[in-house]
Amino acid sequence: MLRQAMIRCTCFFIRSLNKKNVHQRQGLPTLLPMFPIADTKNPAAVQAAVAAIHGEMFRRGDREFVSRAFDWAVDAFLGKYRDYQPIDALYHDLEHTLQGTLCYTQILHGRQRVGVAPAVPQRMFELGLLAILLHDTGYLKVRGDNEGTGAKYTLIHVSRSANFAQQLLAEKGFSTEDAGIVMRMIRCTGVNVKIDAIPFQSEVERIIGFCIGTADLLGQMAAADYVDKLPILFAEFAESARYSGTKTMFESAEHLLKMTPTFWEKYVRPKIEKDFQSNY
Template sequence: MQIKAHNTNAEQVQLSKLVPLDSPQAILDEALAIVDLISPGFKTTRLASTFSRAESLYQGTFPGYQACNTEYHDFNHVCGVFLATARLLHGAGLENNSFSDRQIVLALISALLHDSGYIQETHDTEGTGSKYTANHVQRSMDFLSCHGESFGFSEKDITDSNAIMLCTDLSFDISTIAFSSERVELLGKILGSADLLAQMADRTYLEKLLFLYYEFKEAGFGDYQSELDLLRKATGFYKSISQRLEKTLDATNRFMLSHFNSRWKIKADLYHEAIVRQMDYLKDILKKQDTDPRFYLKRDGIVDKVRSKYQEEDSYEEAAGLNLAQDNPN
């Protein structure tokens, strides 16, 4: 597989410009190219096939399951986590962490299926997959336990993959997971990091937080009173996630530096830079006293889609002016 090398630097390129993140095929191609860097000659047929089956699961053509109906935890998010996992594996390999082909497959298939718990079975016609927010990781593990053999997994593979996926559960104490080896533990922490990095570095992350509010609302999850309340609390979430990346997940996000330097000749972690830009922008728009911050979230028409679908009573006009200024902690 021919690898394209880009001679550039972080000031000239943003994460979203390297690979079109709205193209599943482009993401798959890049991930497989990275895998070839990690393990030259790696047979990619199985990964490509699993990617296609995961896509069918989200599209509603996987037998026994409905199409995905969660707009934050959708297939675009899965693709982002899949690519971020491949990048972290590559960076880790460059820092003397070798992976067998089996371990590469374990990590990447776990990435593809880590949110399958949001998908409803065909007989489940009440509400949306959002209602499973609190237990979606366990449901994802159950999905793999049920269908793992059809993905070419042995019983040991299923056990290891479930342990890896459990690292994406923010409420679970990772130190209590019985990993089969230190390498599988590393894979779990890589996936846990990839899950966080992919969503927070997404160029439409701030817009998609409005969709996340409605997922949480249906599930009765968290203490969020409105879209605006979730936006205001997102900066605090970023601080807690930074600590999780650094401590709980052993700073495995550091492997991005080695990946971008080797793959793109960029001496920077573009995920970190994208996340910092998002948070700086969010802080800026929250400081504006007499304007609804959602006016400044214009990417991909997402705010309009949210407004059209949910017609939140907390309208632009109602949230503007003195009421907004009084509620704004900044």
């Protein structure tokens, strides 16, 4: 119980970081509420929150873009796109994506509110929104794939997600250039990604990619029930190991729980502050 209490304190600390960091680095007061600002179990609530921020940031923008993007992503996770099944990975589910999406939106909103340069134009914000919404579609299985769950694709889910995004965006009329931007942004969510190997085409694209990678990590670890979900996360790791013939980093769900503070201090925090340059 003491260990779980300490781990929950770590997660609370992560939530507070998401609120304060950008503003404190700029010497400005905190302007935004602490994450989350919507129930991430409710896609409509998250969509409404993201749409409100999008409307505030880009007052002359396409008011329907956010709803279209959410419809595409939600349909995919519900098994309503092409021949894909509904998501059956228990940890990397729709809520996990919504946590990252809400966090991404708040990070970009915070950057704009405090005037961090370079400014992010509407098009790049929206491509980033597509990237975070689609970044875990690599866990989806096609119909007829009845072995295990989508968790078996853990080691290759980033490339599968990028390919999924490329296919969907082409169907929706996006240019090859825009699809390429989204695919590079998705690569930022890979656990072992070498950032220097991603051929970003602009500074803004790189920053958005870093914000997506940051949001993917903070969105889940700042969730109030993150600790409670660790057993199902371990189950995904174990399934992936069986499918790929590799070993997991953790011996058990209890071991994963025990290592969470170390995971934060030795991997996540250096990742978001060094590799992703503290874009939060």
